Amino acid sequence: MMNRKESNPESARGPRRRPLGRRRFLAQAGVGAAGLALGRRAIARPALERVLRRDGAPKSLVLVQLGGGNDGLSTIVPHGDDVLYRMRDTTVHAKKDLLRIDDYRAFNPQLKKLRAQFDAGRLAIIEGCGYPEAIRSHFKSLEVWHTARPTGRASGDGWIGRLVAEAMGEDPAADSVVHLGGRAPYSVYSSEHPPVALASPTGYRWFGDDDVYAMGGNAICEHEPAADARHIGRDRALQALRTTLDDATESSRKVRHAAASYRTGVEYPKSRLGASLRDVAALIEGGVGTRVYSVQMGGFDTHTNQLIAHNRLMATVDAALGAFFEDLSGRESAKDVVVAVYSEFGRRVQENGSKGHDHGKAAPMFVWGQKVKGGLHGEHPSMENLDAGDVTFTTDFRSVYATFIDKLFGATPGPVLGGDYPLLDLI
């Protein structure tokens, strides 16, 4: 798809894909607006066809980060445990409002759509996810989740960055990893293959005449390629940049087209998370070929008056993820898509003095997919044997990562995660 391979060493001047002499270019330019319009179509068609081809949708992963430390005990509530009601006063829901799973667990009252997905067998709850020697700092704990290593960023690239290096060959497509909505989390950071971070698909473009911009790529070599030993360094660098520009124009067309032409009967909520997830659905359906998507939502750091704040957060999450799941459920293009929802830690069992909860440790993860084995996985952490007031992890989150690496990307988890973790029977 991308042309980096073609443009490699031998031809110092880059590929000649569209033979177009200088005279011809000038002549075409002379035709003016009509000529340009023609040019656009000529360029846009192949990309369009690729977009419309739906076969062979790749297996892909959607990572949803709930930043700030989501209270796991208010998300999947152990209503059957008296400890919960002993240690929590203002932050617990009335039992009758909870969406009961069994005698012990229930969904938060707001999570109606997630509950429906759970009932349909597509949503897995992996209980008590965490890691040894849990860190209560947002930044440090996120680093552990993002790199899968206790030393965090100091250990190098994010785990997705390493996955790309491990599983996607020498020269992955420019848009193999896409983060939607603002700053990308460190999980996708790569010193070799940086991800594409998009605020929004419509902004993923050069503002001006696209076809003119595209002329700045390798197409320019069809004019009068320079061969000047004085500029050997410059020309080498230009060749690499022109290839990036070609990637950019092609990727931009694909992505924007996929987003703008996306139609769905599902109504997404107006939240940012909803908007980003709609974009993800569009890119999946549009066959862009992305393997890892990343989105995030913040605000889960509920130190004060948690009940109201957390209810609102749960409602937002349920509306956005609910719409997304519903949308993907019926789609052929999404049959091999897996969605994982995580937060950097859960929260303290005991309520604090401000009707909230301080930073804790383990919490459940959600994993969704048409082929995901829904239901409960792992083991609920003990509410009796607390670790400094927190529930301790029962499943290392890296087992979940390892399962994705193995099942979705066919790679060996060890090198990506810097250790071996047992696979889960999830997919």
Next chain:
Amino acid sequence: MMNRSRTSSRTSATFLRRGGAACVCLALVLPAWGSAPAVHGGDDVLPIQWDRRAVEHVWNRAGFGIHEDEIDRWVEAGPEALVDHLLAPRPLVGPGGELQELLPSFEFEPTRIDLLDYEQRSLEQRREFRRIAARENAAAFQGLRTRWIEQIASGDDPLRDRMCMFWHGVFTSSYRTVRHPSPMIEQHNALRAGALGSYDALLRAMLRDVALLQYLDGDKNRKGRPNENLAREVMELFSLGEGNYTEADIGEAARALTGAGVATRFDGGWYRFFAKRHDAGEKSILGVTGHHRPDDLPDILLAQPACARFIASSIIEYLEGAAPTDERTERYAEVLRATGYDVGFMLRQLLLDPAFYRDEIIGARITSPVDYLMGMSVRLGDQLPPNFVVQAASELGEDLFQPPNVKGWESGLHWMTTARFMLRGNIAGAALGLISGEGLRSDALGFVDEMSMEEGMEDMSSGDAMAMGVEQLRRDELAQLVRALESAKYQPSFSFVRAVRGDGAQTDAEIVESMAASLLAIEPPVETLRMLEGRLFQLRRREGLAAKRLTQSRSLAEPVLRELGHLILSLPEAQLH
């Protein structure tokens, strides 16, 4: 073997003495280092071809670019004069005759609070205090970033700012971890003050630097509970480079560093040696055995042959954009060793080294976001609002004082993701006044509209399309950057027409050549000029302008030339320097 009672911070007199002695040694090694720098090899080395290209090259790499009108002056002055200018100490006497500090330092005086008083306050009052503090901190941090950009933009001390940027990526610390502006400001002041001085002094200062100690957990490194983070990065990233030490050396160095910590309070912290936390036992680091204390570690590192090699090659790679050969690295390492790690002296040698001007190097370095933005600003002769530059650089991947990790920023092609490549061009468009908030809005709507037409999507109502366009825009980083420009009341004031007229350009080819020369940091290839010529022809046709009219009617021609300028600044050629 180390003298334990000695204080670590050496006086500048020591350095002068060491430097003086070093010069003697160097004179032995390099008999003619004065005007004809013999460090650059024997008879087979060609002299520097000192022309406009060479002058621009020096300014691109040792500064942040040069306005094209300034180039000839330096061609005439010659390489030594330019290098003297770049390395000259800045005036110490202010306009009123008062003695000035060598460098304007950034200061931050946070609101102080009496601890006893604080204890007496109600929860609500404490919360209010914390809110004020958070606001002040955020403002101080933003101030640090914008003032550095202002400093760079002023062009007062370009080589110092260039090297400060280098050290900022080496001895890097992140505000995300440190979370208080004062240590970040202090670290920046130290790096800037020492940017062209002795690496020896810089390394010592950084091992006592609060931000660095906090960033690398130095303050958590205690006797019996060593934390190796700082020791490892000191060897791997700050002094020796990978492969020049063993894991055992790291463990022992971590023990030597125990006790080097930070005494903290609300309003920051300061370096303190906690004797109780220090492991006073014997350590063996890189073959040197003794009861090493934190301040002994630099002595051991600086004496390693690998240290000078690592620093020399890092500096050369940063400025040249490619790693130097082993032979060249060793020559420059020798310069550092012989001068007590005098970085300024090494830079003088480097900037007068014909190899610095070789064809593989000139015009081949990919600009960092700050390089790109500041270069554009310098060449346009228009000052972009500093907070806009900070924000734009951050969107482009260079978030000053918040590096992605301890290795600092990945350079070269790593800056250029597809999204950021296009965003650079869009930022240029905004700086040229071609992209406005209003324009973005109608463009987003237009695109949605066009797509629905093309695809026969009659099912999408225009209301839907509009809602979608507006929604997308709300999240768009470019829209936010444009808002920052608009709220700073930024108006581009340069005139392309005037510049082109000044060059006496008349034909399309001449106009393109004139524009490219003023906007690019490199000589563009022929094919690029031809493409631009074709584009100018198109634009003129569109506006119904004959070639001659273009330089006659400013009001008609300026928009056309800006559109051409936007394309030039968006090309691969504009990403190089």
